[in-house]
Amino acid sequence: MNGRLLVQTWRWQRVRLLVIGVAALGWGTLFPIFYSAFSDALRSLANSGTIPEQLFNFGSGSLFTLPGALTLGLEHPLTLAMLGIFAVGATTGAIAGERQRGTLEVLLARPISRRTIYVTVAIALLVVIAVVLAAILAGMAIGAATQGLLDQIDFGQLPLVFANGLLLWAAFAAFGLAASVTFDRVGPALGLTMAYVLVNYFLEILGSLLTDLAWSQKYSLFHHFQPGQILTGKTDWFDFVILGIAVVVPVVYALVVFPRRDLAAPS
């Protein structure tokens, strides 16, 4: 790892991280508040049969329990957007963006191996993702505390939720970086990675909304992110293994492919 490159990668992200971090904190506080304010009303609505219950069980979440509400918050499209800015946007631009701008050549002219560059950028962006995820979870804890809901979940499990979530987003970030070392332009890397995230997301959401398609969820990485289960003490370590594999495969790919790539003059 190269310390100077690590610091500079954080510097490139600092303004974005500050804005998104504050937004994530605020966003996290909303879900316990929503749960506290609306869960009874929504349950009545569901019980009346006016709205199908599946619509309240978006993804692996649910508005009828606090752990479910927090899961909902962590799988919400806005959460995806906040984390995706770094796990998809920053990762795909990290190498392919430098290549497209022509600055990768200046960077590679230094005595730093490509693997070192990859590992440094990967660690820097993983830390950034971890900060955003931690901000969301911190917001959720603050929100639960302000609503007097701390007794409804085991907050001692939050580090496991964090680890589970970080593995999920590390998997997407690793895919994004693998795409970034593969392409000379950001566009294809970004498109491929977004498609990867969206396919996983739709498999999860579709399975939760349509009973006939419930099988699709097990093929989604999002389905292996189960904060609700963890917060109720039902951690499935298989989820961690699956997500771990989803991280390792693209990392190994990138570590093999990037040093072997020919980097011709930027066109």
Added chain:
Amino acid sequence: MEAAVESVIATQGLTKHYGKVEALTDLTLDVQRGEVFGFLGPNGAGKSTMIRTLLGFLHPTGGAASVLGLDAVKDSVEIRRRTGYLPGGIALYDSLSGGDVLDYLADLQGQEPHRRGELCDRLQMTGSVLKRKVRDYSRGMRQKIGVIQALQHDPELAVLDEPTEGLDPLMQHAFYGILEDLGREGRTIFFSSHVLSEVERVCDRVAIIRAGRLMALHDVGQLLARRRRRVTLRWTGAAPDLTSIPGLEDVVVTGDRMIGTLSGHVAAFVRAIASPNLEDLLIEPARLEEAFLEYYAGDGEPIESGESAVAGTPA
């Protein structure tokens, strides 16, 4: 491959193909320590491919290359530690100031930028200019930052890809001065260009590359000496006998004026034309451009790779 102690760059049959495209073919050359070596060729000839292969950006299809006695593929990190590189058409970090770019790249290089102050002075990059964002720089200013970042840590070997592109004549002059000083200090400079006059001015030896093949490898002095010169004579009265002058060709006589090309020794020519009727004589200096065009105009065969190329034997 065996790299001689004094060889800073040595390639042996270096080949780089992209599928069916032959970017470099069987290129053998040798750059000695302390040399200012010109690598000359038109756009697309393979100059940048050669440089990128030497620095480990590209992997050779065949042959071998060593830089500073190190293998260009296996030891590229160490090579880059001891080398300064100016990429052709350099791109910089637009959101940083010029000074921050230099600091960042010096930090990554891991060496003190001993020469930065001197280089900034000579290239007129003042403190206030270095505080401005790179995005506000002109093409020439970016190029100057490129030159400074390549040389600020005082590398043993400088690899410069078309370094004067974008520099105004005044700054080109300053840059040539920097190269001359580096050469005097024993630094090795590998310098690609398609600007013939600058290669002629600053280089000790020149390799001419065409379509990825080495066409010639010469001392610049030798190359110029074997070039034909353009001569113009003017006389009064009876025309001199031009038929018996050795080495004079392509003679065109118009009234009292003759234009021709001269190969061989100038002294013999001057002795032969000496006459009281001679009113004016103009011998234009041989230009590298003429040598260059000669290599590119015809179906020039590449020189043999190996000893002849290393020794600089003419094609």
